[in-house]
Amino acid sequence: MPTTDITETITNAEWCVMRVVWTLEKADSHTIIDVVGQQHDWKAATIKTLIGRLVKKGALATTKSGRQFIYTPLIAEQTAMDNALTDQLDQMCAMCRGQAFVHALDQTELSQADIQELIDHLQAKLPTAPATVACDCLPEGYEGSC
């Protein structure tokens, strides 16, 4: 598998464009510019640039429809979000992850179904979970832990 995960190459501003294309499922540039332009104070030209970069990066597909293009996502939204969250966790000290989860959870509104699913997964994990998770911030030999 190529190590170059496309989701890691998409920038913050570009995610804003992806979000509307994901939600609309497909859209022409006029619609994207209109919708994104309402959320962010960006000029049409700016949004055009972002669309162009997303196409070049392989995040959006184009289909010619008359004189213009219809843009559609080439990556699944949920998958991209799953990866983004996992990548974020992977960058932090293993010891911090649990509490970061707790904190994030408290700040996030979740549906009952999602909450129940989380509880189920957690309960399944509990029996085989370690008593403690060690810090992984230092290389071998520098075991000052934290």
Added chain:
Amino acid sequence: MPTTDITETITNAEWCVMRVVWTLEKADSHTIIDVVGQQHDWKAATIKTLIGRLVKKGALATTKSGRQFIYTPLIAEQTAMDNALTDQLDQMCAMCRGQAFVHALDQTELSQADIQELIDHLQAKLPTAPATVACDCLPEGYEGSC
């Protein structure tokens, strides 16, 4: 409160340096260069640059000790991690957050205590949780939802 959250200005490469300083609690540049240099294939000069930028950004404090500096973190690791994870979630569609959590959870090793705490928090949230969470990717008026 100033809107400029320092944690948002710290780059990926800089986080790598912060992780070791957090774990060591305090360190001189030689130690940082040694430890970070073992994890990443960076030249000493590169790590010095990162340290300098972190000081300028207010993420590291310096204390003169003889001819050199001792560096200490000016921001708490757990707080920074909490914010990082929350920021990540805030950038994604509200509908995706629950499943992203589930996915991330499955990928992450957590201690029994953390798991139990998560279960407790989730169980507390359950009664007042909404049946569904709506997409928040479009501005008012474009209610195509998703």
Added chain:
DNA sequence: TCAATTAAATTACAGTTGTAAACGAAAAGG
């Protein structure tokens, strides 16, 4: 005291990102 070492600060430099204007081709209106 003078050279060699060290530590921090300054400078470098290409690639990415945010932000956008300008350009060129095609279409639509007259």
Added chain:
DNA sequence: CCTTTTCGTTTACAACTGTAATTTAATTGA
């Protein structure tokens, strides 16, 4: 047909990032 509008492409440009060499100032060993 010719002008105006539209849509995509090219070009622009400063700030930020990753990566690092060079310089300067102080320190230490000889």
